[in-house]
Amino acid sequence: MKIQTTLFGELVLLDQCTLVGSSESLGFQTYVNSSHNGTEKRKALRETASQVLNIDYVVVRTALAQNFNVLWGGLRKLWAIPVDVEWQRIGSVDGDFIECETSIYDYRNDSLALLKHKDGLTVVEIKEVLANGLKLYEPITLQNFTICPLRVGFILGDVSAPINAVYGQPS
CATH class of the missing domain: 2.60.40 (Immunoglobulin-like)
Incomplete structure (x- = not known):
């Protein structure tokens, strides 16, 4: 606009973020329990937290089209x-x-x-x-x-x- x-x-x-309808979660799921020959051991899966970004594609498709037109139209102008x-x-x-x-x-x-x-x-x-x-x-x-x-x-x-x-x- x-x-x-x-x-x-x-x-x-x-005025509108393209990732409308998205959700982000950060989880520290760094260990997994594994069972081998009747014994359970904790095994390090990764050293960092996992980050998940879920996007509703139907909602984002419309937002991307609108924002692309705004971006292209104002490519060499000042932005707020x-x-x-x-x-x-x-x-x-x-x-x-x-x-x-x-x-x-x-x-x-x-x-x-x-x-x-x-x-x-x-x-x-x-x-x-x-x-x-x-x-x-x-x-x-x-x-x-x-x-x-x-x-x-x-x-x-x-x-x-x-x-x-x-x-x-x-x-």
Whole structure:
């Protein structure tokens, strides 16, 4: 999705992870009991934990197509990418100040934040980061939403390499 900002101009917002409907598990199944000639012994199977990623192929197929079009359309443009591990819930806001925790979250002056609410997504421009919240350039009115910082960047690398397929294994 494309967004227009005063600070950075037109940006491509990557608002959805391609691994929709996926689940990841990490298990320390490092030993197995084996039985040989009536005796049971613990045998080391591996030294590291096993990681399993399950993907619903039907759901991912649609998400991949949508994200491919977004990626291709914004290949050489600036991107707004959410810092997905830094979501926090906010009760309500009516004005140009969002009261939230800023000491452990990576908000910056003259940057962006993504708000996820019941009506969709909203991008706000942060004027100043204070100890008890964020001062915005424009006032907003929202209730019961989550907020996370956005980082602005571009895709670095060679775009001349052809993309001929997306490989996946259905679970």
